[in-house]
Amino acid sequence: MPPNTTATTGDKPGKSGRKKGRRARLLVLVLVLAVLGGVFYGAYWSVSTVRASLPQTKGSITLDGLAGPVTVKRDGYGIPQIYASTDEDLFMAQGYVQAQDRFYEMDVRRHMTAGRLSEMFGKSQVKADEFLRTLGWDRVAKEEYDTKLSAATKKYLQAYSKGVNAYLQGKNGKDISLEYAALGFVNDYKPEQWTPVDSVSWLKAMAWDLRGNMQDEIDRALMTSRLGPQQIKDLYPDYPYSRNKAIVQQGQYDEVTKTFQSGSASGSGSSTTTGGSSATSSAGSALTSQLEGLYNVLDGVPTAVGVNGQGIGSNSWVVGGDYTITGKPLLANDPHLSASLPSVWYQMGLHCTTISSKCQYDVTGYTFAGMPGVIIGHNADIAWGMTNSGVDVTDLYLEKLSGDGYLYDGKTKPFTTRTETIKVAGGASKEIVIRQTADGMPLLSDRDDELVQVGKRATVDTAAPDRGDGYGIALRWTALDPGTTMDAVFALDKASDWDSFRQAAAQFDVPSQNLIYADTKNNIGYTLPGKIPTRSSADDGSIPAPGWDSKYRWTGFIKQDELPYEYNPKRGYIVTANQAVIDKDKYPYTLTTDWGYGTRSQRITDLIESKIKDGGKISTDDMRQMQTDTSSEIAKLLVPRLLKINLDDKDVRAAQKLLEGWDYTQDADSAAAAYFNAVWRNILKLAFGNKLPKELRVKGQCLWVDKVDSTGPVDEDTKVRECGERDADQAQPDGGDRWFEVVRNLMEKPNSDWWKTPAGVGDRNKADNMDELFKRAMIDARWELTAKLGKDIDTWSWGRLHRLFLKNQTLGTDGPGIVQYILNRGPWKLSGGEATVDATGWNAAGGYGVVWVPSMRMVVNLDDLDKSKWINLTGASGHAFSAHYTDQTGKWADGELLPWSFSDKAVDKGTSDTLVLKP
Template identity: 90%
Template sequence: MPPNTTATTGDKPGKSGRKKGRKARLIVLVLVLAIIGGIAYGAYWSISTVRASFPQTKGSITIKGLSGPVTVKRDGYGIPQIYASTDEDLFMAQGYVQAQDRFYEMDVRRHMTSGRLSEMFGKGQVKNDEFLRTLGWDRVAKKEYDTKLSAATKKYLQAYSEGVNAYLAGKDAEDISLEYAALGFVNDYKPEQWTPVDSVSWLKAMAWDLRGNMQDEIDRALMTSRLSAQQIKDLYPDYPYSRNKAIVQEGQYDGLTKTFQQSGSGSTSGSATSTGTSGSSTSSSTGSALTSQLAGLYNVLDDVPTAVGVNGQGIGSNSWVVRGDHTISGKPLLANDPHLSASLPSVWYQMGLHCTTVSSKCQYDVTGYTFAGMPGVIIGHNADIAWGMTNSGVDVTDLYLEKLSGDGYLYDGKVKPFTTREETIKVAGGTSKKIVVRQTADGMPLLSDRDDELVQVGKKATVNTAAPDRGDGYGIALRWTALDAGTTMDAVFAIDKAADWSEFRDSAAQFDVPSQNLIYADTKNNIGYTLPGKIPTRASGDDGSIPAPGWDSKYKWTGFIKQDELPYEYDPKRGYIVTANQAVVDKDKYPYTLTTDWGYGTRSQRITDLIESKIKDGGKISTDDMRQMQMDNSSEIAKLLVPKLLKINLDDKDVREAQKLLEGWDYTQDSDSAAAAYFNAVWRNILKLAFGNKLPKELRVKGQCLWVDKIDSTGPVDDDTKVRECGERDADQAQPDGGDRWFEVVRNLMNQPNSDWWKTPAGVGDRNKADNMNDLFKRAMVDARWELTAKLGKDIDTWSWGRLHRLFLKNQTLGTDGPSILQYVLNRGPWKLSGGEATVNATGWNAAGGYGVVWVPSMRMVVNLDDLDKSKWINLTGASGHAFSSHYTDQTGKWADGELLPWSFTDKAVDSSTSDTLVLKP
């Protein structure tokens, strides 16, 4: 959903009286809300204009197309459980119910995936649309629907669409959601009918945000302009396999050899070799052309709207499963909490899909989390199995520097023509714009065409003699598995009805994009892990770690790893499996290079240690133990650094006072901890001093330092009193984000206390230059003391981590750049949070931009395979996308406190928790 959507105000002469009426109603609505906002929240409910868009949840509604009655039971949090007698009726009802709660969100999502945001929000979204049209997600989705998906999947998608459209029938836009009243006021926007391709396209947006190492690929290439090969290696250390265990330790891959212990590290046809081998070859054929093109692309990518993540950066997730021999119940427990952007409403939608009688006519009895706009359940459980997901991080994207010549590009010494297509971007309240999209013969879009300045730089760029010298300039093209038609939608429906490990793994094999770590448990006390996905193989010498020369065919992908050659693990002897974005398998025990850029295993090893501490000496784990593990706030980097920091001699009594906060601190980042506040400020300043002025300025993180509205009981504050949600920094200075890669960087450099990385010039005032690690740590402690004095006050007794580490939930459309009163109406917060970067309770913050929460556990769940009704779940926000619904953010407070809600599954449990019942009649 677009973070920079702008709703302009005003009306053009000559518009209909109806539109003027809409404008009048909106003005009245905004005025009333402004007046009563400071009086009583409950007064909102008296406004009929707002309530008109709320879903009907009781009584009955007649819907054309159903073959029989469907019952929708909602609990006290508005979470629906749907009961039907056929598959088609079940998914049609799912579409209807999701549209009741979230259609505006669904509508924005499909405009993003199809590159049509300008039709809703005007000229401010044209650049984004140009880039999204170039990627062509909706075109790929249509090809999937037409040529790849099964007949059953198409039937379910069509039924879902019919349900959405049944909800839209006869409704004016302002009757659907408050936001449409604002859009209608501006441009007379009217939503279109829903289509199956609208649902499939969302998988492409999800894949984009979870695309793996493309950002690292760009960063490494840009670093070559300023850093040596050894310095770059310092900043991208090897994965610590001996300290942080890989996911698969006892697993198999059928197509090669039976066990990893037998496999060794021999190469297989099409596999990549050791990390970094492509560096010299690629860097010798690029020079200033690659640097200039990537620097421009960096800026283009930074502005692309996010779907579920933070533009591919900083995203993680936790999932783990414990077999019954280690649990109190004697059956498995499975936990999952994906870490995604903090969005309002939450990216997830909770629901249950139940056939009144499971049979060939109606095959589903499943519950869990899905996306508004998509049928089926993405993560959850059915009557037999449970499953969870984390992003695998495997390398499925490569950037190519293309040598342009006339209307084509150079390939093995010959000029090949681009495939082109013309796209027309319609603009609300403005003039349409046409663009031309160019693709290579492999279907790679030329991303650099989407920035005028980038095109000019490409034409003028020069490179060293290792690059071809003919033609007109250079451009950047993208090879990405998600641009090929796939079968992920088939996988969703197949997993939802899988009954055992064999069926689950066969179903998961169809989940080609985005590649995910899938964990599994069943009611028969089995657990497992499998890595599905369409994962490319590369020629020997190319590991995909940096952009490749597109004019040389030896850098072309050689194929894809076969599904039966991908790692999996079933019922390991240790009795548990942990996935948290760490390495899937030890690189010396698997013949393919899956990626060079795993997460560094900080969270996964902490979870493993927590499990081991519980089960040692025969201990057993409960559902609540799993919940408490999810809320673990321990800082691994603090455990490493604090003993060093406590040895630093400090002359300034005020800085010494702050240092004393760290004495006896247990490294737990609770929201009320002053020690956590000070330590994280020290950590941020260590990164800034050691690396900030030494990285290429092109790596600076944009969009993280923002002025945000302070929201309190009296309404939004004036612009001059908005809250700064990041630290001050030099706009021309790059800074590390502070993730667990930087944990590993600093850990390694601590063994080199006189490394040049620790050396800095003198600071402002009396801050001395740093000649070694201890000097730099001392200066960081001083700087952190005065930074927090400015932010939190001189009295350290008033300091707390939660005052720095706050979550603001902003509606991702009009809540970002719409009129200020609408932002106040649509947004919520702040919440003071515990946790932090690379903790299990991963309330992530970006050290390049400040301490505010950037990504979060977007939901949490614990499935109890002994008694499914004893499972627990929570969502970041609530079921509803309607700003004044009681279910808009009714789960957020409990989420912030680490609570989980009861998760009913059986008929008896659902009936017991039902508050409202709606019958949909044919």
């Protein structure tokens, strides 16, 4: 569950008109940052500015509001461990220290959650702000703070805010960070005081990027414009329960008590999964036009922790003491999220000098800058990890608009409305009207004028209501209801056993996460918390529903006692990697129709089983090595078939031979991995790219093909780039593990229409079956890599294609090279790949570059917590000139872990800097 921080400030490519004002500001930034950094224009003013913004980590600082002294100990990587005598002092110090390292990041985040990015970055962010205001994250967070959170949680949030504001006191922009110094020359922006709601709001942004199957819901609906039911089923195959095991394998739902019982694995419940009717069947073209417009709106929304519309995931697993060399559990976690700079995670420890009623915490792990507490980690008794459960907590509704309202069960109901003002740095403010239904669903389609007009003009089937002015798209989402997740964070941090852990987890309502557990008494477990809706038999949530019919509305929420869990299963380990939570025949509720397909989870299971067979035991380093496993499951399936393809071209045959004897590992220096992944990408492009609806299109890279020559074939030196309609203006699969399953199933149908494709340029390589398409993909991949990596295959490597660039998520994402030089880092040539355990993900629609990553890695040793290990993607600091900006990245890229001290003795031994905060 973790964040890519913030929004970009640049416009999309091709919108040159919008960029003029931004370019002018960036010219100023070039000069300012060059002066500040001293990169090209000497050291004038740079030394004092850089030193002013870097945190003080030694000596002492007086903070008004502390009850007693607080000690902050930092190790050689700048990771802080805080020691205090009261809870309030502990969280106040946490706010102060996080602000020292990351306040600019925190400030951008809160402007994102409040829909106020335009106040910092100008008119380029107005569209994003309009959509974010429509969702109303900060409004829900305020209601959550006012009405839902416990008195203790409010007290801790207030203490944290007091610490952040103590850091801000007396500082101007350049004292805080280089970014503020630069922005100060563009507008008169000044940071505001931090509030408790600023912290709570971030939970909404986090939930948005981990919201489940909304993208699949849109895609399936758009596919109906061109594909039939069986074709759509081909592209969304059933989860392979018999091959890739669900998380919960022991236990069942009890129909009598209406609870889930973690016991014998026998028995089954009745599934309520249905095909469901949808808005698609009753108002076809209206929905298609609305959803196509919604794509454009969503593309402009900044990411928080994930990649919008991408199949991100995470790994976590726990092995019980019977199978470890220590005799106590080992727990591993590595959430897969967008790569960002600084990292989405912040490592720290929070320690009470004496555990008592007035100081209750002794916890260490990963949190987010801007939030008190620890999100993932361990305390003295238990450890826990998280992966995104993927349960379906969002539904889109096609609303029939009528006058000033919307149709519902034959009657027109009025929208509730509010007007909000968006302030724009360097420009005029803008007012927007936000409409939502009586049950709180915002009308997303109001944020795109063209979308609204298209909806009004749309022709609909006779089954649709025939009165009114048009159609709109509304969103039902659990995170738009006030919740208690912030309470859960503090409860998890001080939980001491399975029962208190489960009670804490029950408050973690959004985003729904898979939570794994281990304790020092040799127990392991798993629980699925979350606010998860129930639906009527008319709807399974897989596609948008007609909003005018009440039978498609949610019927309630699954009770906590009904949700699946496991405790000390007989097999001795638990694996979660976004696969199905439980077999569908053992559970009466539909949690989602869009699980991850279990590629990573089954690979982890196989690795564990191979270690423990014949009495083997697992070590901490074994867990680390499993985290860095790069084996490609789709290669294991395809390569034997690819090696049987007869190829005439000697150069293509030479590439084919790279696959002979390949062990399917995707190391950065592997030429075979480079060629296979290019073949895989071209298989997807040829089989599916020109057959999916244009509304789904993603601009992909063009193929390198033979130059058209009437005299016959030409050699590779005359290959040319072909950007015809077939390649550049078509939908492209992203290549995730759903596509693994699609291709696996279609390989049993070698003459399927999916394998048929027209001839390429020069009227060559027409494919009429699977093997012919594979042959063409192997040829195209050879020439694509010739263009990218050179003719000599001995120089090829996966890492030359599969590179990670770390970019500051605001001023580092656009503009002249000097800005990027100062703020950004990379590239790193990475091993791993899509749907591998070492999930350095890439999107086959756009190339081979790394899109999401294991954002951190940890292994907790419950026998000796000081022998636990951890690593972050970047470093503790958000300051570009700090030694801790990216000081962990090289080790992270190499699959290494750092020592993770917990006891007072171990922390003292590793301490480099000590700061005392005095009352």
